[in-house]
Amino acid sequence: MSDALVIGVLALQGDVREHLVALAAAGAVARPVRRPEELAEVDGLVIPGGESTTISKLAVLFGLMEPLRARVRDGMPVYGTCAGMIMLADKILDPRSGQETVGGIDMIVRRNAFGRQNESFEAAVDVKGVAGDPVEGVFIRAPWVESVGAGAEVLAEHGGHIVAVRQGNVLATSFHPELTGDHRVHALFADLVRARRTAESL
Numbered sequence: 001m002s003d004a005l006v007i008g009v010l011a012l013q014g015d016v017r018e019h020l021v022a023l024a025a026a027g028a029v030a031r032p033v034r035r036p037e038e039l040a041e042v043d044g045l046v047i048p049g050g051e052s053t054t055i056s057k058l059a060v061l062f063g064l065m066e067p068l069r070a071r072v073r074d075g076m077p078v079y080g081t082c083a084g085m086i087m088l089a090d091k092i093l094d095p096r097s098g099q100e101t102v103g104g105i106d107m108i109v110r111r112n113a114f115g116r117q118n119e120s121f122e123a124a125v126d127v128k129g130v131a132g133d134p135v136e137g138v139f140i141r142a143p144w145v146e147s148v149g150a151g152a153e154v155l156a157e158h159g160g161h162i163v164a165v166r167q168g169n170v171l172a173t174s175f176h177p178e179l180t181g182d183h184r185v186h187a188l189f190a191d192l193v194r195a196r197r198t199a200e201s202l
């Protein structure tokens, strides 16, 4: 087995390329994942921003929904941004009919909570676990987290709303660090993936 840390990006829809670049900058071998066989080969996975209803539908269509749930249950580290955060919520407050999630974080999210596309904004966000200056948060039709259960840890808030959460190896942010050139959140995630791999090989 090679020593390289292999992190996939779910490549059904959304800003896949930006995550591949950010993960490579964080020291991982980054690969797009579209098929269950590709999912089986990665140490960790990013679910990008995009449109959660579309990603959900395509995940079912490509036969990825159950394998995704199984790997998350099994402890594979996963990081979701924006639509990806929605995919990792155990519950959506306002799902489109038939919209499913992978789940993994005991939280309830509200889609498009920060407003429409033209109300997108940037804000400095202090993220627990990211040292130094606040992260520049890019919010694009972003969800927020209405509430978290006991197992989930809030990592950041903006305007009184929860915008970053972690539960075990599952990490989610309402905003898009992959769009800023600041790779500290991806580095934090790569550390999670590395720690999990080390734990597994003991």
Ligand SMILES: NC(=O)CC[C@H](N)C(=O)O
Residues within 6 Å of the ligand: 048, 049, 050, 051, 052, 053, 081, 082, 083, 084, 086, 111, 112, 140, 141, 142, 143
């Ligand atoms: N930038 C984004 O990922 C937007 C998310 C989108 N509003 C959704 O519901 O999936």
